[in-house]
Amino acid sequence: MAAGESAPKQGRPAPDLSALERVQVELLAPPQVHAHEARATGKPKVVEFRMVxxxxxLILDDQGTEVHAMTFNGSVPGPxxxxxxxxxxxxxxxxxxxNSMPHNIDFHAATGALGGGALxxxxPGEQVRLRFRATRPGVFVYHCAPGGAMIPWHVVSGMNGAIMVLPRDGLKxxxxxxxxxDKVVYIGEQDFYVPRDKDGKFKRYASPAAGFADMQQVMRGLIPSHIVFNGNVGALTGKNALTAKVGETVLIVHSQANRDTRPHLIGGHGDHVWASGKFSNPPEQDLETWFIxxxxxGAALYTFRQxxxxxxxxxxxxxxxxxxxxAHFQVEGEWDSDLMSQVEPPSPIR
Structure with a gap:
């Protein structure tokens, strides 16, 4: 919300939701996703979340590059x-x-009041409760948007995440x-803009505010120092690799709150892809790479075959x-030589 703006005036009173079932959900740190129904049973509910x-x-890489992150629930991206x-x-x-500064949340899935940002x-030392009706199915970004230059700074400091609004009768x-x-994984792509000193080394600061001016200069150049999945280089590789089995179908939710991205699964495909993330639109099929x-x-569905x-x-x-x-997926199962085989191993040229 820009300086000088105030919360919208109240008009028609909120509906009486006392007859609706209330469900409290404990959020999980990405790439994990809390338990949920793929297809809704019963009538609409009031789903309660709490985020701190x-x-x-954060340490961004194995060189010890440091950034003062702003986060929802302590993770980049937020849950x-x-x-x-x-x-x-x-x-x-x-x-x-x-904490040292004010924050808020703008839901791209919400209607009115700057996505809830105005409300x-x-x-620091306060909490607020917001309710909105999820009217449109799809996956949507949420992020902090406190106004002016604070908006991009908070977003590229890690303060973003996603919400998935499933059709009541499921995906089609x-x-x-x-x-x-069989499972959902959530990958949040994050661009960081860490300033360097005169010797080219990444700088460290005593507080978020201390680095604001230098970071603004890097941001204006539009060239990130790091572009990572889930908070740091290697967060989803090696011992942290995502796992699956041959025959399992995985829904990959991918968000980027600030920059365009082009997800690609090496050795696989997007069987069904909602690149725009909106489930009312029919998915594209058999994509090699998609644009978010x-x-x-966005969201992509793939059944692992090897x-x-x-x-x-x-x-x-x-x-x-x-x-x-x-990121990496480590997949278990039996190899299908009909899909791929090495006909002849490497040998001297004859």
Whole structure:
């Protein structure tokens, strides 16, 4: 909310929701996603979430590059929330007294009041409760938007996440046939803009505010120092790799609150892809790479058919390989030689 703006005036009173079932959900840190129904049973509910804003130091890479992150619930990205169309999302947003600045939340899935941003500004030591009806199915970004230059700074300091609003009768393919999944993983792509000193080394600061001016200069150049999945380089590789089995269907939710991205699964495909993230639109099929614009979230469904290591990355390969936007899936199962086989091993040229 820009300086001088105030919360909107109250008009028609909120509906009486006392007859609706209330469900309290404990959020999980990405890439994990809280338990939910793929297809809704019963009538719309009031789904209650609680998120605590945490300003914290993150280490971005194995060189020890440090950034003062701003986070929802301590993770970058913030947790994925899952509800169904026509459910009510009721969020308690907590800004502990240990934090140094005001924050709020703008839900791209919400209607009015700057996505809730105008109703949720909380100073350190305050909390606020927001409720909105999830009218549109899809995956949507949420982020902090406290106004002016603070908006991009808070977003590229890690303060963003996603919410998934499922159709009440579940996902469907282009022909309207129901689609299911065995698990959901949430990947949040984050661009960081860490200033360097005169010797080219990444700088450290005593507090978020101390680095604001230098970071603004880097941001104006539009060239990130790091582009990572889930908070740091290697967060989803090696011992932290995502796992699956041959025959399992995985729904990959991918958000980028600030920059365009081009997800690609090396060795696999997007069986069904909602690149715009909106489930009312029919998914595209059999994609090699898909495009998610900055400020949006997308979803892709894939059934793994071969065991082994798969790399999931931003296929701007400079961003994916050199700057850090890569994840791994380690898949167990039996190899299908009909899909691929090495006919002849390497040998001297004859």
């Amino acid at each position: 804003i945490e300003e914290k130091t 994925l929330m899952v509800v169904h169309q026509d459910d009510y999302v009721e969020l308690t947003l907590v800004n502990p007294a240990t 949720t500004i909380v100073s 393919d282009r022909a309207g046939k129901p689609l299911g999944y 614009p900055g400020g949006a979230a 065991p082994g290591l798969y790399a999931y990355l931003n296929h701007n390969l400079i961003e994916g390989v050199l700057l850090g936007a890569t």
